Amino acid sequence: MQPASTANQTEAETAPTDLEGLIGRFREALAPESVITDPQRLRTYECDGLASYRVVPAVVVLPENADQVGEIVAACAEYGIAFVARGSGTGLSAGALPRSDGVLIVTSRMRRILEVDVANERAVVEPGVINLDVTKAAAPHGYYFAPDPSSQQVCSVGGNVAENSGGAHCLKYGFTSNHVLALEVVTPDGDTVELGGRARDVPGYDLMGAFVGSEGTLGVVTKIVVRLLRAPESVQTLLAGFPSTDEAGGAVSKIIAEGITPAAIEMMDALSIEAAEQAVRCGYPEGAGAVLVVELDGPAPEVEHTFAEVQRHCRDHGAFEVRVAADDAERAMIWKGRKSAFAAVGRISPDYIVQDGVIPRTALPEVLTRISALSAESGVRVANVFHAGDGNLHPLVLFDGSEPGAVERAEEVSGSILDVCLAHGGSITGEHGVGADKVKYMGRMFTEQDLDTMQRVRCAFDPDNRCNPGKVFPTPRLCGEAPGQRRGVHPLTEAGLADQF
Amino acid sequence: MTTSTGDAVRGALTGAIGSERVRDAEEGDTVGGVRPRWVASVATTEQAASAMSAAAEHGLRVVPRGSGSKIDWGAPPEAVDLVLDLSQAGGVLEHAAGDLVLHARAGTPLDEVRRVAADAGQQLSIDQPLPTATVGGVIATGTTGPGRHLYGAVRDLLIGITVVRPDGVVTISGGKVVKNVAGYDLGKLYTGSHGTLGVITEAIFRLHPVAEQHRWISVTLDEPAAAGEAVRVVRSSQAMPTAVELERAGTTGPITVCAQIEGRPGATHQRALELSEVLGSAVGVTGEVLDTAPEWWGEYPFDGDTGLRLGVEPSAVAALLTGAQQAAQRRGVTLRTRGSVGLGLVHAAIPEEVPPATVAELVGELRAAAAEHHGYGVVLRAPRAVLASVDPWGPIPAGVLTLMRRTKDQFDPEHRLSPGRFVGGIR
Structure with missing residues (x-):
């Protein structure tokens, strides 16, 4: 049944692979402690931040520099063995889930910040560098790195590139893709290329644009040139308590409708507040059915004025308490509740699924009503945390894995929430990525032809499908022979038409 | 024989989209000096798909065209059979003001987008000097203007795109929400691809609110070094400039550096005065605060040159x-x-x-x-x-050019879309 062009894939699956030979090659190229084959130690890497998916890799390698990554990938190409790159392993879609028959390339030993160039407002970092460390290096010069996923104290910039990570502040400042100028990449055939450039708008296809957010399926990043932004003159943060998410949602709509672009607007509902309170004692307003965290930044006179407006809109929409952070410590306290929300849910439920869906912001009230109904119908509790400014929902679906059928019920509710997002013209993922986890939903958002078209990029980079296979796309596209120029004479020339041109 | 085949092609095109939408090409339809045989005007994505399917059946080489304001950009195509004219495929399909999102057909003039957005106090932050420029043309050429400094380039503002492939299949990437990481972001790949990967027929953009007041801080200097210093001072200030532009009318002579800031009334003017002072004292020349942008602002310095x-x-x-x-x-x-x-x-x-x-x-x-x-x-x-004597694109490093060629081969295996127009002789 299968066409002949599947040869590459079937071969990789059925032919005996010379894993031992490949490992031998790794041992020649890398320091002894950089090649892990001990089953106990391999277990450390069996999952990323989404622990419900676990696969023990065949071998783990820990390169220390770009050259070693090049050697590793070239050797994988030679042996026809699949590989997966992993940064800090904090991803929430099993995007760095290993292959039992493949190599896991861990970049945690590539943590050098190679350059902080203030005059050009950029930094050059290795992929294992921790997100927050970029800002720490830039801060003495009055600059920072904008993408700030909640995991920014542990996640790597290489991982941010793979996932096109966002964070609370991407409402105003955009995602990783808006903050990367250039990438040094080892392609699946082991070549090292630079995508993008230190100048803007370098000629040619924006392959860097396609690479960022490709979830490790197009190659391994070995160097990243990121933009640094000038720190704002003023930052103001408030916490507002509302009777319910309806009122809080109304305030969000009003703020946006007034032409205000906050640096962040975050919302939490009663259940997630309760969890955060138990976990980190963030002291959020008592009895709140919802809280908003709103942050503004920019030139002081603008922020001062707009901040007063935001407070007014909150009160006009039923906020019973508006608390303004007086200093950085108070600001940190406000953010602590929000940033710890996912983990905090562990206090009120033995197990939970962190969902990540997106809706047009204006559909928020309707969608929340629908989620409550789903929760009520199924008896599955759902706590809601979201980036309200850009409609990115993180419903936390709570369950007790020891109860029979609970996992299935939770997964069903979680999946239904994505259907609600799609029905409102939204997306199945705003920042966590598709990974292995959401492959099954891709067909609900895109047609087969859409996915086929996307995979043409993959075929250009990775025709043998060895680079993080099984992620993002439900069905691998058969790349076939690299198509060359049209053979023979152009049909019009053949017909004698070309002469007339 | 020849005529009948030509008739067959034309017949296929008229069969696909109607005879009133197909005509013989004229002198004014040339692309970089290369004359096509036919022009097909389409009004919708579906028509574009039908026309492209017919073109695929007959192996036609196709150049998509919007208003034609930048049709002479890039290298001349090696051959063109059909110009696919999208200037009739216009119209804003949706403006979700509350979501700051706008969906338009590729043939929509940017001016129309601007008007629609402005009705809600919003803007598509792509400044475009050519008055007839369309959504599709601006994406295909990736052109930007002053506002790009803060708001980003076309690639940063494009959140969803509909493209007809060379085989006539309609595909999408992205969507109508700003935050979205589902699948590859092909919008970035199509941006600046000069019609070589697919025919862009619809686009969805994020919008920004229009500020109530704009001011321009201008300083005129004699030497490049001083101009460079002025740019540095503005960039590294916390005044949050939304644009930093430069103009020099001659090879030598005065250089004007001009920064734009925006915000609420009153405060913006005050901030402009402050920035002007900082700038003036840094470069030793008094700066000027303007209520309107200088006449050269956002215009190309070239026309027929x-x-x-x-x-x-x-x-x-x-x-x-x-x-x-x-x-x-x-x-x-x-x-x-x-x-x-x-x-x-x-x-x-x-x-x-x-x-x-x-x-x-x-x-x-x-x-x-x-x-x-x-x-x-x-x-x-x-x-x-x-x-004839200059490669307009200049050299591309070999490794990355290989990836670009492979990308083109994947998207357009028969090399029928704007062949030869892009970098490195990609055809």
């Missing part, structure tokens, strides 16, 4: 200007420069009357000057005689 885009790392703008000045002086050529220097981008114009051989030498030297600072030079448009 040779127009270039030079890019360098932002700190090297002064060095680039100096290099450009010296190269032009050596040849007695008047070089006009203007651009988004806050990001290291400069447009340059070489007058039409300069002999092509001289233009070619000068372009080579400008490229060399830019390359010293991680930069490049692209000839955006030029008289035909110049294009």
Whole structure:
């Protein structure tokens, strides 16, 4: 049944692979402690931040520099063995889930910040560098790195590139893709290329644009040139308590409708507040059915004025308490509740699924009503945390894995929430990525032809499908022979038409 | 025989989209001097798909066209059978003001988008000097203007795209929400691809609120070094400029650096005065605060002449200007420069009357000057005689060019979409 062009894939699956030979090659190229084959130690890497998916890799390698990554990938190409790159392993879609028959390339030993160039407002970092460390290096010069996923104290910039990570502040400042100028990449055939450039708008296809957010399926990043932004003159943060998410949602709509672009607007509902309170004692307003965290930044006179407006809109929409952070410590306290929300849910439920869906912001009230109904119908509790400014929902679906059928019920509710997002013209993922986890939903958002078209990029980079296979796309596209120029004479020339041109 | 095959092709096209939408090409339809045989005008994505399917059946080489304002940009295509005219495929399909999102057909003039958005106090932050420019053309060429400094380039504002593949299949990427990481972001790949990967038929953009007040802080200096310093001071200030532009009317002579700031009434003017003072004291020349943008603001410095885009790392703008000045002086050529220097981008114009051989030498030297600072030079448009002696795109490193070729081969395996128009002789 299968066409002949599947040869590459079937071969990789059925032919005996010379894993031992490949490992031998790794041992020649890398320091002894950089090649892990001990089953106990391999277990450390069996999952990323989404622990419900676990696969023990065949071998783990820990390169220390770009050259070693090049050697590793070239050797994988030679042996026809699949590989997966992993940064800090904090991803929430099993995007760095290993292959039992493949190599896991861990970049945690590539943590050098190679350059902080203030005059050009950029930094050059290795992929294992921790997100927050970029800002720490830039801060003495009055600059920072904008993408700030909640995991920014542990996640790597290489991982941010793979996932096109966002964070609370991407409402105003955009995602990783808006903050990367250039990438040094080892392609699946082991070549090292630079995508993008230190100048803007370098000629040619924006392959860097396609690479960022490709979830490790197009190659391994070995160097990243990121933009640094000038720190704002003023930052103001408030916490507002509302009777319910309806009122809080109304305030969000009003703020946006007034032409205000906050640096962040975050919302939490009663259940997630309760969890955060138990976990980190963030002291959020008592009895709140919802809280908003709103942050503004920019030139002081603008922020001062707009901040007063935001407070007014909150009160006009039923906020019973508006608390303004007086200093950085108070600001940190406000953010602590929000940033710890996912983990905090562990206090009120033995197990939970962190969902990540997106809706047009204006559909928020309707969608929340629908989620409550789903929760009520199924008896599955759902706590809601979201980036309200850009409609990115993180419903936390709570369950007790020891109860029979609970996992299935939770997964069903979680999946239904994505259907609600799609029905409102939204997306199945705003920042966590598709990974292995959401492959099954891709067909609900895109047609087969859409996915086929996307995979043409993959075929250009990775025709043998060895680079993080099984992620993002439900069905691998058969790349076939690299198509060359049209053979023979152009049909019009053949017909004698070309002469007339 | 010949005629009947020509008739068969035309018949297939009219069968696909209707006879009133297909005509023989005229002199004005040439693309970079290459005359097509037919022009098909489509009004919708579906019609574009039908026309492309017919074109695929007959192996036609196709160049998509919007208003045609930049149809002479890039290298001349090696051959064109059909121009697919999307100027009738216009219209804003949806403006979700509350979500700051706008969905338009590719043939929609940017001016129309601007008007629709402005009704809700919003803007699509893509400044576009050519008055008839369309959504599709701006994406295909990836052109930007001053506002790009803060709001980003086309790639940063495009959130969803509909594209008809060379085989006539309609595909989408992205969507109508700003935050979305489902699947590859093909919008970025199509942006600036000059019609070589697919026919863009619809686009969804994120919008921004229009500020209530704008001010321009302008300072005029004699030397590139001082201009470079002025740019640095503005960029590193906390005034949050939304644009930082430069203008130099001649090879030598005064250079104006002008920054735009925006915000609420009153406070913005005050901030402008403060920035002007900081700037003035840094470069020793009194700055000026303007209520309206200078007349050159956001306009290309070229028209019928040779127009270039030079890019360098932002700190090297002064060095680039100096290099450009010296190269032009050596040849007695008047070089006009203007651009988004806050990001290291400069447009340059070489007058039409300069002999092509001289233009070619000068372009080579400008490229060399830019390359010293991680930069490049692209000839955006030029008289035909110049294009005969200059590769408009300049060199592309071999490794990345291979990936680009492979990408093109995947998207357009028969090489029928704008063959030869793009970098590195990709066809």
